[in-house]
Amino acid sequence: MTPPNILIYLLRRDLRLEDNPIFHAAATDAAKTYTHLLPVYAFPAQQIEVSGFIPEDSEEKSPYPEARSSIGKFWRCGPHRAKFIAESVWELKETLGNVGSGLEVRVGMLSDVLKDLLAGFKFNGKGVNIAAVWMTAEEGVEEKLDEKDCKTICDAAGVDFKLWKDEKYFVDDDDVPLKDISELPDVFTTYRKLVEPLLNAPRALLPTPAKGTLPPLPPMSIIPPQSPPFVIPNSYEDLESSLLSPVSQSPLPTFPLRPSSMPPSPTLHGGSQAAQSRLLHLLESGAITTYKDTRNDLMGADYSVRLSSYLSQGCITARQIHNSLVSFESGDSNLPSCASTPGFGKGETDGTSAVRYELLWRDYMRLCTRKYDALLFSIGGFRRDFSQPWTTPSTDPASSAALARFLNGTTGTGLIDASQRELAHTGYTSSRARQNVANFLAKHLELDWRLGAEWYEYALEDYDVSSCWGNWQYVAGVGNDPRGDGRSFNPIKQSWDYDPKGEYCRAWIVELGGVGEDNGGLELSPGECFQAWTMAKERQVCLGIQGLEWVRTPLKPIEFTVERKQKGARRADAVDGQGYRGGRGAGRGAPMAQHRGRGGGYPGGGAYSAGGAPYGGGGPYGGGPVYGGGGGYGGGGPYGGGYITYNTRGDWNPRGNEPPRGPSLRGRGGNGGRWGRGGYGPRIRGPAEGHPNGAVADAGVDGQSTTA
Ligand SMILES: Cc1cc2nc3c(=O)[nH]c(=O)nc-3n(C[C@H](O)[C@H](O)[C@H](O)COP(=O)(O)OP(=O)(O)OC[C@H]3O[C@@H](n4cnc5c(N)ncnc54)[C@H](O)[C@@H]3O)c2cc1C
Incomplete structure (x- = not known):
């Protein structure tokens, strides 16, 4: 028998069989010389803590440093995302098994995993040849480093290495009309105009490999095992517990109380099947049709698409979403369950158009990473602006307490606390809430925005390196926001605008809940939910919250009364530096x-x-x-x-x-x-009068709904 000639596919954030260029090529390439395909997923040791894969009775320790963030020392991947990735990996393993292939799971640095595989195949005496190693290119410093290391290893071993274009984005890289990434506009709107109309922008989907079309897995007997001290579990349950055991203890000084009944939110399970079900639900329920009006809401099951976690792990591609939207818009008979849904067969609606628009933001953030590389993680951001007065606990002990309260959701500003608590419990918080939280940390507390980005990296289920760090920069004023440092939100005004009854705050800040039932019929006004310190003492006593630190000494009390709120002030509020x-x-x-x-x-x-x-x-x-x-x-x-x-x-x-960094970042006398x-006066646009109450301007920009 001729010895196997194996193609190794190293998967990262392309956890799907459908619309996957590498699986498609492996299934359809008539001229292929390889006889077997070995798909491998490695939990990356620098990003996900892998010590839980070492058996308890082993005396060996992990060869890797703990996967912690650099400033805040948080775990880099918290339990919500770890679970989601585990589910996605396991589902793909099963899906591939069903079409006659499979997936080998490993842990470690990708380069170590590859080195061990190549060495294991070489020295197993079976005459195995490695035809090539393929992987999908990604943006991000670490991701690029992994690619470089894998190529070096292949070069040294005389193995062909190929990096494939990442096709999970809305506009294909080859269709972005830029000669060089340095030409990428620093304003999203300018970029958008380059690729419009969005309805026609994405390429067609790649066909899904049918059963039996992928080259088979090499015989299990010749696949090198995971290198010690790690052991790969055989069941999903063990995989999940290996991942979660090191990170399941919360880094929060006080973990927020869990609401007795959790506010409505979709339960997301990782994997491409669940992604497709979610997408179908959005179409059937009409949520996509009303999307433009609901997208900025804070609470509910379907106000936004909730596909970001799937997109981040590559369980679904943006063009798959686009393709489903097209089917919906054209009244495709393959969507019979949508026949009576408003908007079905009516062409592009405000809702479907708004989804495309948002998806383009994701493309843009990723291209910004390509353009600016490591500046994504720099305190000065893409703008190289090092003039901001940010502190970290290591440089300012007082900020340590502020940071702890920010993380705990006990700042005393309801919107921020509700969002932080929602995040801790679910791994998700809305786009609107994220903008406010980021703004609060960077602009109101003046803490180093990278602590916030690191916290999101830990806590978010949908964490994506470009979307997370790019948005934090944007909101902190050092990224690609055309207003730069001039944008700030008043979280109280934002609460009145987006949580006018205080329901979101009440839902997550348990101490305010049960109002009207357990508290002598006390009804809270929205303003009291937004800032409990404004509540009269006797009402605080009634609720039993009078002694709480966040009620007694809010981190950032902001004077704002609804009566004084500017009429029609939901969007941009201030102009040309007339001062707030x-x-x-x-x-x-x-x-x-x-x-x-x-x-x-x-x-x-x-x-x-x-x-x-x-x-x-x-x-x-x-x-x-x-x-x-x-x-x-x-x-x-x-x-x-x-x-x-x-x-x-x-x-x-x-x-x-x-x-x-220049001298004297902080010490300007x-x-x-x-x-x-x-x-913020000099740089903010808005009505000449300025904001009547707000300490800081609310903001909205030129149709950019990340901030408007
Ligand atoms: C401080 C901050 C941090 C963020 N971190 C992340 C992150 O780590 N991962 C992530 O996927 N998104 C991030 N976002 C963007 C956005 O908040 C989420 O994509 C969105 O809330 C996810 O919910 P959804 O899937 O319901 O998306 P929707 O709000 O319904 O939007 C649809 C899709 O469009 C894309 N999108 C929308 N807005 C943005 C945006 N501003 N930037 C990039 N893509 C966008 C996402 O893929 C999203 O799934 C962040 C935003 C802020 C302000």
């Missing part, structure tokens, strides 16, 4: 220091000044426990002299490449930074 407080930059320095709690509170004239009373004169917010203590931004002090230690990835350091210069 009428202060117009009058603060010049002092407000900054006092904002940080040097004792004076929020005196008149600065960014938070116009209303005066609540923040003035050393009131309740000066000298607070979190921001108290001074030092901080004034006079050089701890932040002077430019530190260059950001963005190392600990022992891994895969994303390093932080550009050198206490000129007050952003707040002291009159807040």
Whole structure:
């Protein structure tokens, strides 16, 4: 018998059989010389903690450092996503088994896994030849490094290596009209115009390999086993527990209480079949038809598509979604269950068009990563703006308490806390909530935005390197937002706009729940849900929340009353620097220091000044426990002299490449930074009068619904 000639396919985020260029090629290539196909998925040790794959009775330790983030030291993949990936991998293994193939699961650095496989095949004495190693190209520093390492290993072994184009995006790379990635516009709208009309932009789907068309797996007897100390489980249950055991203990100081009845949300199971079911449900239920109106909601089962986790792991492609939309729009008879759904057969609707538009954002974020490479992880972002007054617990101990409360969902700002608690419990939070949370961390708490991105990397089920870090940059004002640093949300105004009855806050902040039942019939106003500190003391006592830290000392009390809310102010609110407080930059320095709690509170004239009373004169917010203590931004002090230690990835350091930072990032002699210069006034567009109540402007931009 001729010895096997094996093609190895290293899967990463292309966990599907359908619309998959490599499986398609392997099934249809008439000229192929390989006799067997070995699909392999390796849980990447630098991104997912793999020590749980070492048997308990083993004395060996993992050869890899813990898969933790570099600044916050969070696990890089938390339990929600780990489970989702495990489900997706297992489903693909079964799907491939059903068509006469299979999937080998491994753990470790991809390069180690490949090296071990090649060596194992070479030295097993069966005369096996490796015809080639194929994998799909991805963006991201680590991902590129893996590709490079795999190529080097193949070159050294004399094995052909091929990197395939990643085809899971909306617009095919070959159809993006750019000669070079450096030409990618830094404004999404400009990019969108290059590829419109979106209805015609995606390429056709690739056919799914039928049963028996893929080359068979090599005989199990010749496939090299996983290298010790790791052992690959034989059942899904064991796979899941190996992945979850190291990361299941929450890094939160206090894990948020779970609502007794969980708010409505789809239960997502990993894998491409579940992705297709979800898509069909969206079409049948009419959720796609109403999508444009619901997409910014905060709560419910179908207000947004909830396909991001599937897209992130490649369980579904953007063009598969597009293709289903086209079938729906054309009234395809293959969708009989949609026959009575509004919009069916009516061509492109606002809803279907809005989904395409959002999917293009994902393409764009990924192209930005290609363009800017390691700047994705730089504190200065794509803009290389190192002027922001951000702190981290390592440089400012006071910020440690603020960060802990942010993570816990106990800041005292309802929208932020509800979102953080939802995230902790489910691995998901809406796009609108994400924007507010990111804005709150970077602009209101002035914490290093990368802590937030790292937290999302840990907590999100749908984490995607480009979408996560690109959006955090965008909201923090150092990414590809045309307004740059000039955009900020008032989370209270946002709450009134998107959670007008306070239901979202009540649903996740358990301490506010049960209202009207257990609390003497006490009904909370939405404003009380948004900021419990505004509640009268006796009402706090009634609810039993009067002693809670987030009620007593909110991190960021924001004065905002619905009566004073500007009419029709749901979208863009301010113009050309006329100032949000009428202060117009009058603060010049002092407000900054006092904002940080040097004792004076929020005196008149600065960014938070116009209303005066609540923040003035050393009131309740000066000298607070979190921001108290001074030092901080004034006079050089701890932040002077430019530190260059950001963005190392600990022992891994895969994303390093932080550009050198100028001196004196923080120590500009206490000129007050952003707040002291009159807040956001000079750079924000909106009505000349400015926001009547808001400490900070709400924002919306030129039809970019990530922020509008
Ligand atoms: C701070 C921040 C962090 C984010 N991190 C991630 C992340 O790690 N992974 C991720 O997939 N998305 C991320 N997003 C984008 C967006 O919030 C999610 O894609 C969306 O909420 C997922 O829910 P959905 O599938 O119901 O999408 P919908 O809101 O219904 O949108 C449809 C699809 O369009 C794409 N999309 C929509 N908005 C964006 C956007 N701003 N950027 C990129 N793609 C977009 C997604 O693929 C999404 O599934 C982030 C946004 C912010 C503001």
